[in-house]
Every structure is written in structure tokens, then in C-alpha cells.
Amino acid sequence: MSNYKELSPSLRTIMTPGPVEVDPRVLRALSFPILGQFDPEFTSLMNETMAMLRELYMTDNEWCYPVDGTSRSGIEAVLVSLIQPGDKVLVPIYGRFGHLLVEISERCGAEVIFFETEWGTVFDPEEVIKAIHAHKPSLVAMVHGETSTGQMQPLAEIGKACRELDVLLVVDAVATIGGTPVETDAWHLDAVMGGTQKCLSVPSGMAPLTYNSRVEKKLMSRKTVERGLRDATSARAEGRTIASNYFDLSQLQDYWSSARLNHHTEATSMLYGLHEGLRILLQEGLDTRFQRHRINERALVAGIQGMGLKLYGDMSSKLPVVTCIGIPDGIDGESVRSMLLNDFSIEIASSFGPLKGKIWRIGTMGFSCQRKNVLHVLGALEAVLLRHRHALPAGEAVQAALDVYAGKEGVLC
Numbered sequence: 001m002s003n004y005k006e007l008s009p010s011l012r013t014i015m016t017p018g019p020v021e022v023d024p025r026v027l028r029a030l031s032f033p034i035l036g037q038f039d040p041e042f043t044s045l046m047n048e049t050m051a052m053l054r055e056l057y058m059t060d061n062e063w064c065y066p067v068d069g070t071s072r073s074g075i076e077a078v079l080v081s082l083i084q085p086g087d088k089v090l091v092p093i094y095g096r097f098g099h100l101l102v103e104i105s106e107r108c109g110a111e112v113i114f115f116e117t118e119w120g121t122v123f124d125p126e127e128v129i130k131a132i133h134a135h136k137p138s139l140v141a142m143v144h145g146e147t148s149t150g151q152m153q154p155l156a157e158i159g160k161a162c163r164e165l166d167v168l169l170v171v172d173a174v175a176t177i178g179g180t181p182v183e184t185d186a187w188h189l190d191a192v193m194g195g196t197q198k199c200l201s202v203p204s205g206m207a208p209l210t211y212n213s214r215v216e217k218k219l220m221s222r223k224t225v226e227r228g229l230r231d232a233t234s235a236r237a238e239g240r241t242i243a244s245n246y247f248d249l250s251q252l253q254d255y256w257s258s259a260r261l262n263h264h265t266e267a268t269s270m271l272y273g274l275h276e277g278l279r280i281l282l283q284e285g286l287d288t289r290f291q292r293h294r295i296n297e298r299a300l301v302a303g304i305q306g307m308g309l310k311l312y313g314d315m316s317s318k319l320p321v322v323t324c325i326g327i328p329d330g331i332d333g334e335s336v337r338s339m340l341l342n343d344f345s346i347e348i349a350s351s352f353g354p355l356k357g358k359i360w361r362i363g364t365m366g367f368s369c370q371r372k373n374v375l376h377v378l379g380a381l382e383a384v385l386l387r388h389r390h391a392l393p394a395g396e397a398v399q400a401a402l403d404v405y406a407g408k409e410g411v412l413c
């Protein structure tokens with residue numbers, strides 16, 4: 001007899017930079033019956049998902065589909081498919097996820113050139129463009145929204161410069177996709193990788209991405225499937241082919257194309273979830289959704305400032321979906337987080353590396369990004385800080401947030 005209890009997770013208010021709460025309609029979709037992967041009902045679901053992703057990524061790209069795995073699987077798929085050993089890759093870093101781009105590029109055998117700007121700020125695009133001229137890389141990899149520092153890098157000028165110089169620009173938009181505009185075509189981004197568990201509000205486990213014909217050309221030059229076995233073997237030995245089977249985008253696109261060449265078995269239930277999440281997102285409308293994220297961010301920021309706490313980082317490049325707050329002197333940040341979780345069932349995030357113990361991070365992403373949640377987190381944080389004997393102007397935080405919402409009557413948030 002086994003006495004493991006039935007699963008019964010607590011109902012949390014999740015205000016972290018992911019994973020965030022999921023719309024009940026997405027949870028329901030996850031429980032639908034399984035279809036075979038070549039069932040026409042399922043393949044039409046795949047096609048619809050690609051069409052919806054094109055709208056989300058604001059692109060005419062043919063290729064917009066998810067890789068099965070968490071967000072970094074999409075990042076790894078793009079980098080391993082594009083980087084040939086010895087290729088020069090430039091990575092401007094302004095937080096933790098920039099280091100991930102370096103690590104993966106190095107594993108792909110790239111000669112990586114990276115430089116870092118102070119955490120809490122972003123790059124002046126000119127600085128990046130100068131580095132591209134100086135180093136002449138074949139690929140530039142950058143993060144759009146750094147969840148670790150709450151900063152967002154403007155990409156349009158960098159994209160334009162890369163296109164003029166025929167350099168591929170690959171962007172990690174995991175944190176931003178679905179919460180703030182990611183203009184793939186207008187900004188000349190060659191490949192963009194997203195994730196599900198942040199502003200799309202679908203559970204973690206898929207990495208929707210898109211890439212253009214410039215990327216496809218490179219993929220075709222490394223494709224082995226149609227070559228003779230001997231030729232493929234020698235090309236592989238010389239590193240001219242894509243080193244991963246699972247992450248080989250040239251094979252993945254054959255699976256997502258009308259050819260439906262068998263590769264992996266598509267993650268049925270996750271695709272149901274993604275499809276429903278995208279449907280809900282497009283029903284809300286991109287502009288309305290971005291506005292909702294902006295207003296809840298503004299209310300949260302007003303509340304945090306109303307409480308007398310300091311925001312971390314350069315406000316002119318603030319990431320709208322993550323707010324970083326300096327932990328006041330003498331306050332144990334982890335003790336505050338535990339009390340929020342245990343007494344209020346609210347989760348906020350700590351931080352990494354140099355910022356560990358120095359800041360809290362509050363996410364306003366996707367389904368979690370609601371007026372109710374912002375007001376709850378402000379009220380609860382105030383109560384917990386008072387409990388930790390931190391002096392603050394009691395009652396001001398929620399009032400300041402309510403003032404922001406009062407000026408936005410008629411907007412659903």
C-alpha cells in the first residue's frame with residue numbers, strides 16, 4: 001500500500017518573473033484528450049499555432065513554431081543550429097541571461113567576444129554598433145528583457161546596423177514576448193526566442209521562436225539529411241553540420257512544414273496549452289495587453305514609491321514587466337519573502353549573483369498582471385515590512401496604486 005497523498009498545490013498569487021499564474025482556460029486545455037501527431041485535427045492545430053505566433057512576433061516570417069523544452073531550449077536550438085565552430089559571436093551583457101548566451105555559444109565552439117555594462121543599466125546602441133564594426137562577428141546575441149536586473153535593451157538601431165553589415169542578430173525575448181512589443185520585422189531581428197511561462201501565461205515547457213530567410217539560408221547550408229551518408233559523416237566530423245539532433249532547426253522546420261517529416265513526437269498537451277494561451281492573448285489584442293502591463297506596472301511602481309522604498313536600476317530603460325526594489329538596510333529580504341509566502345500566499349522573487357540579498361523582484365506578467373494582484377502584493381508587503389519593524393508611511397502604498405487606477409477608468413486591468 002502506498003500512502004502518497006493526492007496532489008493538491010496551494011493557490012498562490014505569483015508575482016515573480018516566472019513561472020506565473022495561468023488562465024484557467026489554459027489549464028483546462030491541458031487536460032483535453034490526446035490526438036495522434038499526424039491526425040489532421042492535430043496538424044491543423046500546429047498550423048494555427050504558427051499563424052498565431054506570427055501575429056505575436058509581429059512578423060511575416062514563414063517559421064514561427066515552438067521547440068519542446070523550457071525557454072532555454074529555444075535559445076540553444078537557435079545557437080547550435082547557427083554557430084559553426086570557430087564562428088565569431090558577439091554578446092553584449094547587461095545581466096545574468098547575457099552570460100547564458102555566452103555559455104551556450106562557447107559550447108557551440110564559437111569564438112565569443114563579450115563585454116558587460118553595469119547591471120541596472122543597458123547599452124547605448126551606438127556602443128554595441130561600434131563593437132560590431134570593430135570585431136566583425138558573424139552573429140550578435142542579445143537579451144531584450146533582462147529579468148535579473150529589470151532592464152530592457154532597445155534593439156531597433158542595433159538591428160538596422162546588423163542588417164546593413166550582414167550580421168545575424170539573435171534575441172532572447174523570453175521575458176518580454178506577450179507583455180511588451182517585440183517587433184521582429186521592424187527591428188530587423190533575425191531570430192527571436194520566447195518562452196511560455198512568463199507573459200504568455202502558459203506553463204513552462206515550450207519555447208516558441210521565429211526566424212527569417214537569412215537564418216534559414218544558414219540552416220540549409222548545414223543541413224545533412226539529403227546528403228549521402230559518407231559526405232554527412234565527414235561534414236559532421238569537420239563541424240560543418242548542426243551538432244544536435246533534437247535542436248536541429250533544419251529538421252524541426254521539416255516537421256512543422258507541410259512535409260511533416262517525422263522528428264520528435266510533438267508535446268500534445270503543451271501544444272493545447274500554448275494554442276489556448278495564444279488564442280486568449282490575441283482575443284485580448286496585443287495593444288490592449290501591452291497597455292494592461294504598463295498600467296499595472298505604473299500602479300505597482302507608484303505603490304512601492306508610496307511606501308518609501310527605492311527602485312533599483314535606470315528608470316529610463318526599465319523592463320515594464322519586472323520591477324526591482326532595493327531591500328532596505330537592516331531588513332532580511334528572505335525573511336520578508338517567507339512571510340509573504342507563508343502568511344499571504346504571495347510569491348515575489350529574490351535575485352542572483354551581485355544582486356543577491358540586495359533587491360527583490362516583482363513580476364507583473366501575463367495572467368498574474370492584474371489590479372487585484374498588484375493591490376494584494378502592495379498591502380501585504382507593507383504589512384510584512386511593518387512586522388519587520390521597518391518604519392514606513394502606513395497606508396500610502398495602496399492609495400498611490402489606487403490613484404493610478406482611478407486615472408485609468410475604463411481600461412481593463
Ligand SMILES: *Cc1c(COP(=O)(O)O)cnc(C)c1O
Pocket residue numbers: 017018070071072073097143145146147172173174175195204
Ligand atoms: C526566464 C528566462 C530564461 C530562461 O528560461 P527557462 O524557461 O527557465 O529555460 C532565459 N532568458 C530570460 C531573459 C529569462 O527571463
